[in-house]
Amino acid sequence: MLALAPCEPSGKGRDYQVGPGAGQIASLDQVPWERLAAGDTVRIFHRSTPYRGKIMLNAEGRADAPVRVCGVRGPNGERPVVDGKDATTRPGLKYAHPLYEQNSVVTIHRLQPQLWEAYPKYIQIDGLSIRGAHPQYSFTDSTGVRRPYVEFGACVWVERGHNIVIADNEITDCTQAIFSRSSDEWQNQGKGEFSVTRNLRISGNYMHGNGVAGSYLIHTTYVQSANVVYEFNRYGPMRPGALGNALKDRSVGPVIRYNRIEGGAHSIDLVETEDYAETAKLDPAYRSSWVYGNQIVKDGRTGTTIHYGGDHAGNEASYRKGTLYFFNNTVHVTGDDYAVLFQLSTTEEKAEVWNNVFMFDPAIKYPRMREKQDNAPGIASGGILNLGRNWIDARWSDAGPWHTVGGKLNGAANLITGTTPPVDLATMRPLAGSPVLDNAQAGPAAAQAYVVAYEMQNPTELAKRLVVGSGLDLGAVERQ
Template sequence: MARWLTVLSSLLLAFVLAGCDPVAEIVAPAEIAPQTDTTFEARMLPEFAAKEATMEEFRWDFGDGHTASGKTAQHRYAEPGTYEVTLSVVDASTRQWGQAYVSKGTFTVRAPRSAPAPWTASVQPGACEPSGQGRDYQVGTQAGQLASLNDVPWEALQAGDTVRIFHRAEPWRGKILIAAQGTAEQPVRVCGVKGANGERPIIDGDGATTRAALAPLYGHPLHQSRSVLVIKTLSGQAWQDYPRYIIVDGLEIRGAHPSHTFTDASGAVKPYEAFGACLWIDRGHHVVIADNEIHDCTNGLYAKSTDDGDFAVSTDLRITGNRIHGNGIVGDDHMHDIYTAANGIVFEFNHIGPQRPGAGGNAIKDRSAGTVVRYNRIEEGAHAIDLVEAEDFPATATALPAYRSTWVYGNQIVKSGNTGSVIHYGGDHYGANPDDGWGEPIYRKGVLYFFNNTVQVTGTEFAALFQVSTTEERVEAFNNIISFDPANPYPRLRMGSEVGSAWTSGGIVNLGVNWVSAGWMDSDPWHPVGGQLNGTAQLLSGPVLPVDPATLMPLAGSAVVDVAAALPAAAEQHPVLFQLDAAFKAAPRAPRGGRGDLGALER
């Protein structure tokens, strides 16, 4: 009898030590960096979702000697390495036996890989002059110049060529196709020679004609009917070809809108497509779009990427110093001032928005990896900045570490809260299953670094700063000035998103030192938000706006002067070096006090 009791005791001991099968999976970012707060979430397996309310305790062992508790927990690994994370979930039935439902996962912590400096960062277009390394095509009214845009052999441009379009009182009514393959030393440039008072030459899509020689080279007819200027391969080129090292600057581009018509290469008069752009990048590597005015189109600027291969991913784009406004279609929210998908894109020194009156799109809608939005003036839009999933190249984007980090800093953002949240981060297609290749599984699932921005939220309804799609997305917000119009009854820092049942909306928002209007709230009483809002004790607040409401410049002696926190280690590669002057042009920024000011402007 004693022997059987011993055997039974041994079996019970083995049962207790072994634990029970998992009821939850461990969800964490695909890329984990050392010295960075990382969110771990216990997500109930579908077959146990109905029992979530009966779970009494969630215990975490992060494999480095540290533990935590809670359905969601944050942890910071000190060193790179591979760690086994153990999640133990306890309910009443397991507690009586001293057991838990155990899930395990292996996670690799590695320092972020630094990408080489993009070629576009070194480009300063300057005056529209020939490069001296290729042909110089001049479009103008003087003797010896080409009389129209259609006289330019767009299909034959080569490395080092320059197309100079001279200002005249009458717009140039033509279409441009750039398929050239420049080099880093010999880029292809299409630029405007400005008038005596700085007027840009106008390229007008309304009434434009297409060069006849391009008829067989555009490919699909859509390429003619949806843009004024397109960067794409020629029909007949190798499938893996792509335009590269392209600069477009100093032009006013307008008129690709269904209310306008053009004459195509065959001589037929046609309206523009409802979904198009003033400037459409179908594919292109190392492209600079600088100092242009882009307006009166469906989308202002559009950039496309697909999963067909690296050649089909628009790469290293720099959008700098442009005035982009007045685009969209009335009553439609699918067209935006900027709509981009790329690997490596920088928006800087631009003045963006508002859209066409009655249009419902965003100022910036971006589906890229490695997105940097800095030193811009951004006005209105359903969202001022909409940072969502890479729906057309998910396999490529989700494999890129840069997809998990997005940088928004030094911007002036002025927007009505009545039309939507200011910043949307994560994704916009929802209702997928966890193993699907669309929707929530391909959301950003990373960190939005949001710092040194000045945000002015107007309106009288449900204003909200952040709309973070799921708890797999995180925001690190510091050194910002956030002002809500006093007429707004619910000045919220967060609002929820519609997501599938396998996800929790609301995100993780970590606050550093920020100034926010008195009366702020996490969410309104009728729309509670999941996730976490952390660091509220560090907020500065008050009823008196600490900036000039017209210029957004900090007021002398106000609470936002000389109180900025130092950049965290993760942001050291993005120092705040510039700001916009009163004309929204780039100007150097340097702290006048010891610590610098909050917001986008240094007093």
């Protein structure tokens, strides 16, 4: 679990206080973002009105002295609000390109005067309410010109950086909550991994109301990084009419654990890298994705629940073609037509699936395990799905009565089936006498380092997961 220290000076750098008090910096455009250095802290104090400004982080912190921007909460626990709507950028601040002003409220990237291979390091942003980067809003840029936000943007945009933490924020009313990018440019120049976003931690955030109505290309989070951890977050519903995914990832070695994920076309979309394919394919971790301890609730009519592999026809050489490890999750699919759990892009993708609970609303006519992928004609899809011990609605079928899915489904005999949910749908906690109690099995050897140690409760409170009884329960929550 990521433990956040109070929003106080580190004692290893300067302390910038932004707030309504005497002697404090009155607005975000007065903060010298371009001069932040290792150990510096920017503390944003709660006030009754939003801070209509922007945050630009290009500094190089250290492991023992990160650069931190944090919120000091109000008397009732209110986060200070940083709003991109009608925001004013710090005058004269030289973003690497004007586009980075137009796509985000918080930007992590080098500045124009810096060397091309410069990148931020050891940055932490926590305790804020961040909102307002959307094409329906405008802001005043660093040259004093009024500009609208572009459609493909985010509340928090990480263009490059190593050891970045985004934690305990509410992120809403943007096109995307968080976007990160990596590229292969460093290989072309032979100068370290300056163009790869590495070691990104997204922890304990509440992200909701993001997306663009009518667009399936804009998601709640859209991340392309090496070694990313998503943990303890709540993904709330997207903006009405938005068609994107909840969590879309093109990263190396993603770990997705202990989150509450609601809505999205796909709840989790793990697909091939785009801009740093050569870097990714050289890393063995690209072939493994870890998804465990999550609560997932989605409408089955919007798309498959879990997608793994790739999504660009003609780019199959860069597909993940590895293993999705999916265990101790509780999945509740809603709706009244068909619903699908897994979509594996090609028969070179594999999923190891154990200790989960899979529930479908009674009105769903065709609760299905797998779906083929239609955007890669001529490519055998369906993947290799290996089932361990899981609980699933007894009405399930592999592909439904009118579908054919390639690949293989192994281990159907290991499933525990029932006709009524074995958990309370509000809390996801197992019911007394449920067949999921104490029934977890050991996973494959490759998964032994990934211990199910926490759970989300009620559904947003984090707690250690304590084994009650003779063994771990199936699903994301233990019965107490």
